[in-house]
Amino acid sequence: MGEHARRIPHSPTAFTEDLMKIAEFETLVENAAETGHDAWTDAAVESGLMREVDTRDPRLAYRGRTLLTAHTEIETDTWQSGLNNNVLVLGCSGGGKTRHHVKPNLLQASGSYIVLDCKGSLYREVGPYLAEAGYVVDQLDFSTMGGTVGYNPLANVRFVDGEPLQQDIIAIASAICPIEDHESDPFWPQAAANYLCAYITYVLEALPSTEWHMGSVMQVFEAACSGRVDRMFAQLDADDPSAFAPALYRRTRVTCGAEKMHSSILGILAANLMPFGFPEATNAYRRARQVDFRSFGREKRALFVTINDMDRSLDRLTSMFIRQAFCALCDSADHDYPDHRLPVPVRFVLDDFANLNLPHIDDVLAVIRSREISCTIICQTISQLEARYGTPAANSIIGNCDAQLVLAFQDERTAQYFATRANKPASALLETPAGMWWVFVRGQRGRMEQAYRLEDHPRYPELVACLERAGTEAVFSTPDEWEFEEFFDFDEPDEPFSPCPAA
Numbered sequence: 001m002g003e004h005a006r007r008i009p010h011s012p013t014a015f016t017e018d019l020m021k022i023a024e025f026e027t028l029v030e031n032a033a034e035t036g037h038d039a040w041t042d043a044a045v046e047s048g049l050m051r052e053v054d055t056r057d058p059r060l061a062y063r064g065r066t067l068l069t070a071h072t073e074i075e076t077d078t079w080q081s082g083l084n085n086n087v088l089v090l091g092c093s094g095g096g097k098t099r100h101h102v103k104p105n106l107l108q109a110s111g112s113y114i115v116l117d118c119k120g121s122l123y124r125e126v127g128p129y130l131a132e133a134g135y136v137v138d139q140l141d142f143s144t145m146g147g148t149v150g151y152n153p154l155a156n157v158r159f160v161d162g163e164p165l166q167q168d169i170i171a172i173a174s175a176i177c178p179i180e181d182h183e184s185d186p187f188w189p190q191a192a193a194n195y196l197c198a199y200i201t202y203v204l205e206a207l208p209s210t211e212w213h214m215g216s217v218m219q220v221f222e223a224a225c226s227g228r229v230d231r232m233f234a235q236l237d238a239d240d241p242s243a244f245a246p247a248l249y250r251r252t253r254v255t256c257g258a259e260k261m262h263s264s265i266l267g268i269l270a271a272n273l274m275p276f277g278f279p280e281a282t283n284a285y286r287r288a289r290q291v292d293f294r295s296f297g298r299e300k301r302a303l304f305v306t307i308n309d310m311d312r313s314l315d316r317l318t319s320m321f322i323r324q325a326f327c328a329l330c331d332s333a334d335h336d337y338p339d340h341r342l343p344v345p346v347r348f349v350l351d352d353f354a355n356l357n358l359p360h361i362d363d364v365l366a367v368i369r370s371r372e373i374s375c376t377i378i379c380q381t382i383s384q385l386e387a388r389y390g391t392p393a394a395n396s397i398i399g400n401c402d403a404q405l406v407l408a409f410q411d412e413r414t415a416q417y418f419a420t421r422a423n424k425p426a427s428a429l430l431e432t433p434a435g436m437w438w439v440f441v442r443g444q445r446g447r448m449e450q451a452y453r454l455e456d457h458p459r460y461p462e463l464v465a466c467l468e469r470a471g472t473e474a475v476f477s478t479p480d481e482w483e484f485e486e487f488f489d490f491d492e493p494d495e496p497f498s499p500c501p502a503a
Contacts, residue, residue: 062345062372064110067101067457068405068439070450076110076345078369083402083442085347085374086365090381090414091407097378098122100452101405102349105376107459109133111345112296114325115304116318118351123304128470129463136301140291142318143308145280150287152213156324157204158331163244164204166197171327173197175320176272178357191255192269198233198248199224205243206236213285218277225266275314293328297342297372309352319357322350326364326373333371345372353377354384361389362396377401382414402442407451408432422446 064076066087075081091097098119106113106126113130117123123139131137141147157168173193179186199220207216223229229249237246256262275281295301307318325348333342350356358364365375377397379385385394398404398417406429409415415426421440422429432438432448440446454460 088401201245215282365400
């Protein structure tokens, strides 16, 4: 019997053949409330009273539960809950954000996951469980550019009628040369982005597809620094008059007359491209297995993106990765499926969110719900959000998360922000005892409840057993350790595991 099968009775004439079966059937129906639908229908099928009809519940893939506290969880089917699935998690370092919120919700195994893994521990400690649950599990390590898959930003540029889509190229250039770096004078990052657009377009139009990666863009940039780039674009223009790269390059030439200005723009571009040119990064661009964002909406996948929370040099690469993931998944929902929603819901778990540079992320959060995409945003305080995105955008980000979880109030700004919804003075929120969390769900008054504990998850024994089979030592595997460190994130590094192969 299929997963989505239900059962219906035979025609009434079939029942008249055996009055005893009628009585049995009536008894089963009367007891349905006590035994449950599956129990009485299974018995009815075995007795011949019912037959199977294969039918599919169109919302089954989207149903699940998001765990918030020990007493509160919300339905993930947005049609049923009336809420979006975005969750904001605020808490100080060591407050349990990873261990007692992220890990339990990964154990729910509901849809696909793209997880920013600051410590690299989630891949080791939850990856084996998801792999055994049928997920394709991968790691992309931005701290060493290692992992099981590579990432090539140019692989996500769409082509229309054989030509690269300039919108995607501009998005890459803007991510590498963000205006936020020079807010007082945005001319410089905009000029650097214009140069970069021309170089990327040249790579996509002049080189074979095997060379479509950021390593080739670096080579074009080096040619620009040595004065050879003029001949390269001129040759492309002669070979292919329809090529767009020479036109883009000519537009940048207006700044070349001012030698100091041109040199300054190249200097800015050199600094911004530095994380993309070292050998390990080039190897990641050329790796045989690459991240395929669209596949996350087709089948259950989990990608753990390891980032170094002590080294911010690759933040641009991480931010661009997240931006491209959102764009690719939304484009897939809009164009690959007739109902404009992903068959498998995708959740982003964005730890260290305040250090990401995601322009207009508040607008993104407002439109992804209909595509069955959601976000868990993790940071420490409201002040962090406001410092990165400004007060209006921070308020919009918070407002687009229908569930907000505060693990600890450590600063007055965060306490003041939630005081009205909690119906408490800010001073009372600052006195929240350890082990108690505040949960705020849209349409409900905020309330303080017992924190959720990973060890209380019904699948925790399966996780421990899975880690033992994978040769990975379970963290806090004894009750004494749970009691001593129950709300802290002191996850010890474990041995790596071999994920299941890609489908």
